[in-house]
Amino acid sequence: MSEHNKPVILETQNLTHIFPDGTVAIENINLQIRAGEFVIIAGANGSGKTVLLRHLNGLIRPTKGKVLLEGEPISKNLTSARRQIGLIFQDSDSQIVGQTVAEDVAFGPENLRLPLEEVDRRVKTYLEVVGLSEKAQQSPHVLSGGEKRKLAIAGVLAMQPKVIMFDEPFTGLDYPGVVQVLRQLVSLHQNGHTIILVTHELEKVLAHADRLIIIYRGKIVEDGNPEEVIGRSEQYGVRMPLGKNEGVDALTWLK
Numbered sequence: 001m002s003e004h005n006k007p008v009i010l011e012t013q014n015l016t017h018i019f020p021d022g023t024v025a026i027e028n029i030n031l032q033i034r035a036g037e038f039v040i041i042a043g044a045n046g047s048g049k050t051v052l053l054r055h056l057n058g059l060i061r062p063t064k065g066k067v068l069l070e071g072e073p074i075s076k077n078l079t080s081a082r083r084q085i086g087l088i089f090q091d092s093d094s095q096i097v098g099q100t101v102a103e104d105v106a107f108g109p110e111n112l113r114l115p116l117e118e119v120d121r122r123v124k125t126y127l128e129v130v131g132l133s134e135k136a137q138q139s140p141h142v143l144s145g146g147e148k149r150k151l152a153i154a155g156v157l158a159m160q161p162k163v164i165m166f167d168e169p170f171t172g173l174d175y176p177g178v179v180q181v182l183r184q185l186v187s188l189h190q191n192g193h194t195i196i197l198v199t200h201e202l203e204k205v206l207a208h209a210d211r212l213i214i215i216y217r218g219k220i221v222e223d224g225n226p227e228e229v230i231g232r233s234e235q236y237g238v239r240m241p242l243g244k245n246e247g248v249d250a251l252t253w254l255k
Helices: 049-056 078-084 101-111 116-130 145-157 175-190 226-236 246-252
Strands: 008-018 024-034 038-042 064-069 085-088 163-167 194-198 211-216 219-224
Touching: 008 049, 008 194, 024 049, 024 194, 024 219, 038 049, 049 085, 049 163, 049 194, 064 078, 078 085, 085 145, 101 116, 101 145, 116 145, 145 163, 145 175, 175 194, 211 226, 219 226
Parallel strands: 038 194, 038 211, 085 163, 163 194
Antiparallel strands: 008 024, 008 064, 211 219
16 A cells, blocks of 8 residues: 555644744644654754644644544543554653663553553563563663663553654664664564654654655645655755765664
8 A cells, every 4th residue: 555545643733832922833734644654853943843743642732723643633532642642752761660671661551451461461572672671670770872762662662552753762872872763763664653753863764764844933844755855954954964875874784
């Protein structure tokens, strides 16, 4: 099935957010994300990309407009929406809640009141998926930056969401950490997950995306094939990647 024939999984209609001081963060955002897409959202600092991301799973409520998940407003059931639309924050430490790596991954499924056997199965499965099985009984705080980000991914996967969103996933990581997270992103997409990624480090991931959206002063100004859109990115304060295939090179580095 081609990308355009896949169903729309997430949609915004005239989404607008105005801060109490009158600052317009995002304005009239109309966006459709199809199941299985890998979408990058880019923009200069203060352009509204993180604000948009946090509307998509209901962490921020809109001033106007709405967000739909599979055609239903997420405002009807925000708890369900946050379960189905997972968000990995820029600061992985803010998502760590368990005393051990395994406990951290178990936190979400336990809150869903799943049977103990199912919680254990998900913990085992998703620690394996991100390559942290051997660290299950370690404290999360001794993990490297890349491993902490992978733990955050495992915790979100354990909720079995339909959409996985990343806010600046490469921030603060050394090169091996970038490769670890990039591999995870590509693997998730290959396994059918819908990925939405906010980043200003386009060179790391652009080669793997289906679509590039650029936000400028709270509005979507570009949305299309990454190879076409990237040529116009600098006029909106988004740095052009230095090397055309740096993302691919990062992936092959540890093979």
